[in-house]
Amino acid sequence: MTQTPQVPQAQPELAEVRNFRDVGGLPTVDGRRVREGRLFRSGHLAHATEEDTAFLAGLGLHTIFDFRNASDIKLEGPDVALPGVRNVNIPLTDPADGAEFWTMVRDGELGQLRTLLGDGKAAARMTATYRHIITTRTEDHSRVLHALAEDSVPALMHCAAGKDRAGLSVAVTLLAVGVERDAIEEDYLKSNEPHRRYKIRRSDNSAVGMSPEVLELLSPLFGAHADYLTAAYDAIEKTWGSTESYLTDGLKLAPATRERLRDRLLEG
Numbered sequence: 570m571t572q573t574p575q576v577p578q579a580q581p582e583l584a585e586v587r588n589f590r591d592v593g594g595l596p597t598v599d600g601r602r603v604r605e606g607r608l609f610r611s612g613h614l615a616h617a618t619e620e621d622t623a624f625l626a627g628l629g630l631h632t633i634f635d636f637r638n639a640s641d642i643k644l645e646g647p648d649v650a651l652p653g654v655r656n657v658n659i660p661l662t663d664p665a666d667g668a669e670f671w672t673m674v675r676d677g678e679l680g681q682l683r684t685l686l687g688d689g690k691a692a693a694r695m696t697a698t699y700r701h702i703i704t705t706r707t708e709d710h711s712r713v714l715h716a717l718a719e720d721s722v723p724a725l726m727h728c729a730a731g732k733d734r735a736g737l738s739v740a741v742t743l744l745a746v747g748v749e750r751d752a753i754e755e756d757y758l759k760s761n762e763p764h765r766r767y768k769i770r771r772s773d774n775s776a777v778g779m780s781p782e783v784l785e786l787l788s789p790l791f792g793a794h795a796d797y798l799t800a801a802y803d804a805i806e807k808t809w810g811s812t813e814s815y816l817t818d819g820l821k822l823a824p825a826t827r828e829r830l831r832d833r834l835l836e837g
Contacts, residue, residue, distance in 0.1 A: 640667030
């Protein structure tokens with residue numbers, strides 16, 4: 570049994586859970602809004618303090634969707650356990666990719682980072698990742714949306730930083746219930762606020778290892794950029810022709826399922 574949601578008016582700044590927020594209030598194209606206390610997003614919950622955990626336990630969550638892969642979980646640890654809440658792990662990137670990524674972030678020397686990430690390569694890597702997730706993880710996103718339509722609300726979606734895999738999953742969910750694209754982008758870009766950003770950890774914490782150039786090279790990997798979201802939308806258009814076809818043919822959402830999803834997530 571989940572508890573009755575007790576969502577405060579002001580969004581809290583949790584001590585060790587980055588990028589937490591309720592996506593309630595976002596407007597739909599037909600004049601409705603996402604209901605508060607229904608869908609939350611954040612970074613990982615592995616380091617949540619007792620106070621963080623108590624707050625999360627009071628949200629009345631039914632399901633936590635964790636989009637991290639095995640490499641992410643090995644690095645940060647498993648989520649804290651919340652009584653009565655179902656935890657569903659759906660990796661949206663492969664473990665090998667995650668291991669390579671975190672090795673580069675933690676251990677890459679300046680010359681190596683210049684080669685791998687300089688001259689726009691970091692941003693190109695991110696846009697390619699967004700396209701890849703959209704086009705290859707339709708079964709996973711379909712599973713999430715069908716679960717939300719059935720019984721998994723209130724839900725929290727997270728990955729490591731709460732920006733990319735969780736950001737895309739939230740965006741797909743909001744598209745499915747008809748939220749305006751400008752509103753989806755505005756929420757997505759909130760991940761750039763300094764207190765929300767993922768804490769970059771490096772093996773070399775010296776002035777060289779954490780130099781401005783190193784952090785600048787890594788920055789596109791940990792920032793939210795409208796171009797990344799645009800790349801996802803472009804992948805939808807190129808692959809399915811329209812958002813409607815993506816939802817119907819790509820994600821296998823029947824009209825009745827979408828209506829249940831709207832009933833669970835929207836006001837009115």
